[in-house]
Amino acid sequence: MTQTPILTTEGLEKRFGGVVAARDISVALHAGETVAVIGSNGAGKTTFVNMVTGYLKPSAGKISFRGRDITGMSPRDTARAGIRRSFQISQIFPELTALENAMIAEIAALETKGSLSSHAITDARMHAARGVLARFGLEKFADTRVATLPQGVKKQLDIAMAAVDDPAVILLDEPTSGVSVDEKISMMESVITPLMNGEGTVLFIEHDMDIVSRFASRTIAFYEGTILADGPTEEVLRNDEVRKYVIGGTAHA
Amino acid sequence: MTQTMMKTDFRREPVYIAVLALLLIAGFFLPSWLRFLLQTALAGGLVALGVAIQMRAGLVNFGQGLYYCLGGYAVGLLSAKLGITDVFVLLASAVVVALLAGALLGLLLARYREIFYAMLSLAVSMILYGVLVKAAALGSTDGFNVPPVTYLGWLPEREIRADVVYTLAAVLVVVSCLVVARYLRSGAGMLCEAVAENEIRLEYLGASPKRIVFFVIVTAAGISGLGGGLLAISTGHVDPLMTNWTTSGGFVFVALLAGRGSTIAPVIGFFLLELVQTYALDIAPNAWQMILGAVMLAAILLLPGGLWSLIDRRGKA
Numbered sequence: 001m002t003q004t005p006i007l008t009t010e011g012l013e014k015r016f017g018g019v020v021a022a023r024d025i026s027v028a029l030h031a032g033e034t035v036a037v038i039g040s041n042g043a044g045k046t047t048f049v050n051m052v053t054g055y056l057k058p059s060a061g062k063i064s065f066r067g068r069d070i071t072g073m074s075p076r077d078t079a080r081a082g083i084r085r086s087f088q089i090s091q092i093f094p095e096l097t098a099l100e101n102a103m104i105a106e107i108a109a110l111e112t113k114g115s116l117s118s119h120a121i122t123d124a125r126m127h128a129a130r131g132v133l134a135r136f137g138l139e140k141f142a143d144t145r146v147a148t149l150p151q152g153v154k155k156q157l158d159i160a161m162a163a164v165d166d167p168a169v170i171l172l173d174e175p176t177s178g179v180s181v182d183e184k185i186s187m188m189e190s191v192i193t194p195l196m197n198g199e200g201t202v203l204f205i206e207h208d209m210d211i212v213s214r215f216a217s218r219t220i221a222f223y224e225g226t227i228l229a230d231g232p233t234e235e236v237l238r239n240d241e242v243r244k245y246v247i248g249g250t251a252h253a
Numbered sequence: 254m255t256q257t258m259m260k261t262d263f264r265r266e267p268v269y270i271a272v273l274a275l276l277l278i279a280g281f282f283l284p285s286w287l288r289f290l291l292q293t294a295l296a297g298g299l300v301a302l303g304v305a306i307q308m309r310a311g312l313v314n315f316g317q318g319l320y321y322c323l324g325g326y327a328v329g330l331l332s333a334k335l336g337i338t339d340v341f342v343l344l345a346s347a348v349v350v351a352l353l354a355g356a357l358l359g360l361l362l363a364r365y366r367e368i369f370y371a372m373l374s375l376a377v378s379m380i381l382y383g384v385l386v387k388a389a390a391l392g393s394t395d396g397f398n399v400p401p402v403t404y405l406g407w408l409p410e411r412e413i414r415a416d417v418v419y420t421l422a423a424v425l426v427v428v429s430c431l432v433v434a435r436y437l438r439s440g441a442g443m444l445c446e447a448v449a450e451n452e453i454r455l456e457y458l459g460a461s462p463k464r465i466v467f468f469v470i471v472t473a474a475g476i477s478g479l480g481g482g483l484l485a486i487s488t489g490h491v492d493p494l495m496t497n498w499t500t501s502g503g504f505v506f507v508a509l510l511a512g513r514g515s516t517i518a519p520v521i522g523f524f525l526l527e528l529v530q531t532y533a534l535d536i537a538p539n540a541w542q543m544i545l546g547a548v549m550l551a552a553i554l555l556l557p558g559g560l561w562s563l564i565d566r567r568g569k570a
């Protein structure tokens with residue numbers, strides 16, 4: 001890749017007391033890439049996403065997005081800049097319906113763009129919110145209170161909300177966790193396909209190597225807070241250290 | 254599935270028209286003491302509604318009486334001290350004063366949640382109480398009287414004054430409830446609920462929970478100020494009790510009792526509270542707090558969804 005990366009981290013470090021959750025994390029993500037992040041429990045994958053999205057402040061290092069230093073920016077500002085995420089444990093508005101969840105994402109996106117002149121729920125907005133659901137095949141849950149939805153659907157909704165307005169970078173924290181093994185692939189398909197239709201960069205954390213090799217062209221392997229390998233997925237998955245420390249040691253989350 | 258839609262489905266304009274018609278008709282038939290009670294309850298009901306709006310955003314305001322009092326005193330000062338008697342100017346001033354106070358306090362309070370929000374709002378309202386109690390020029394604990402108001406230059410004859418004020422109060426309160434219902438079912442109302450449910454997620458969607466809360470505080474302040482203004486005009490009197498914690502506590506109680514199904518519910522709830530208080534005082538002058546407490550407990554245990562859940566439940570069956 002010769003183009004300039006859209007998102008880079010340089011020497012990121014994060015300590016929680018004595019625990020080093022991240023050390024010397026340097027990554028460059030390019031526009032349109034689909035990247036998997038692998039690593040056993042506690043390897044620092046979520047910490048990485050938390051730092052990039054501003055939820056955690058790195059103890060050291062620098063994060064740049066489109067050439068701009070965004071280290072220490074708040075989650076709201078990184079979201080506004082165009083970095084969105086979904087969560088390992090789905091973060092949605094449980095007492096509201098799926099359609100209302102989508103509407104909130106839609107309204108928040110309008111506000112972000114500064115084009116929110118009123119909060120009225122117009123037909124156009126209703127249509128847009130339904131579109132948010134339809135894109136991920138969630139229309140049939142429109143009027144269901146989301147607390148009652150199955151785990152996998154909740155996670156899809158979480159992703160659908162993060163994907164409103166096609167963010168430049170979307171980070172998915174274990175999109176298939178909590179979903180039964182035989183549903184993982186179809187779930188991933190229904191999530192990745194619409195995302196790849198956008199121009200955005202997709203990074204997803206995953207424990208299932210089948211899914212990784214099927215959906216990611218590039219893989220980054222984390223081990224005890226450091227990057228063990230970063231490259232084309234087949235190469236990384238063949239790497240001896242990765243096989244020994246990551247794939248061999250992967251517990252199921 | 255329809256029951257899940259109910260939550261933000263407030264498309265019930267006919268209900269508001271019916272309630273208004275009922276209030277206006279009842280105005281002719283109710284004994285005057287009861288109608289007066291109803292009228293003051295309408296005014297106070299707006300404040301309970303202000304508390305209920307904040308509850309949607311997950312915030313309990315234990316000092317909403319502040320805006321009630323400010324609205325009342327704005328009307329009182331302008332009419333008794335400055336001789337302005339036009340009801341529309343007076344009520345508009347009550348709303349503006351409350352909105353300004355809400356905006357100022359909103360800047361401070363919008364970042365607090367839970368018990369901190371409740372206690373801070375209580376503290377500010379009690380500061381006003383303390384100041385008013387000490388203000389001899391404003392009658393200290395006794396407050397002062399508010400002269401009769403005029404309507405665009407018309408001063409109604411003494412016999413019909415009460416009828417006119419009652420009618421005005423009924424119209425303004427029901428219209429306010431309708432406006433608030435529209436507000437709650439717009440995207441702004443959804444954002445309120447989103448703040449209560451998952452603020453972090455909202456941040457990650459690029460929205461500002463602080464800003465949303467700020468607007469909730471200001472909106473609630475505005476309608477509470479109107480309630481205070483209406484009370485001043487209705488009773489012809491204002492006093493510092495309007496911002497005392499016992500008053501604010503009543504509003505919180507009613508808002509809890511009323512639940513979240515309808516914006517009329519807090520008004521009805523406040524009327525019931527006033528009734529219970531009146532009777533309780535008659536029957537057991539020394540035990541009315543106990544009776545009130547028992548009613549509150551029963552409401553919380555038996556009707557966790559508020560008064561409205563009675564009607565809602567029937568609708569679903």
Ligand SMILES: Nc1ncnc2c1ncn2[C@@H]1O[C@H](COP(=O)(O)OP(=O)(O)OP(=O)(O)O)[C@@H](O)[C@H]1O
Pocket residue numbers: 016019020021039040041042043044045046047048088253
């Ligand atoms: N807020 C925190 N406070 C203290 N320690 C933390 C915190 N967040 C993460 N850690 C620690 O940092 C390390 C990395 O955690 P992280 O959540 O990033 O792992 P992960 O790779 O996402 O694991 P999993 O696969 O289980 O989700 C762990 O040892 C964890 O206990």
Ligand SMILES: [Mg+2]
Pocket residue numbers: 045046047088173
């Ligand atoms: Mg994790």
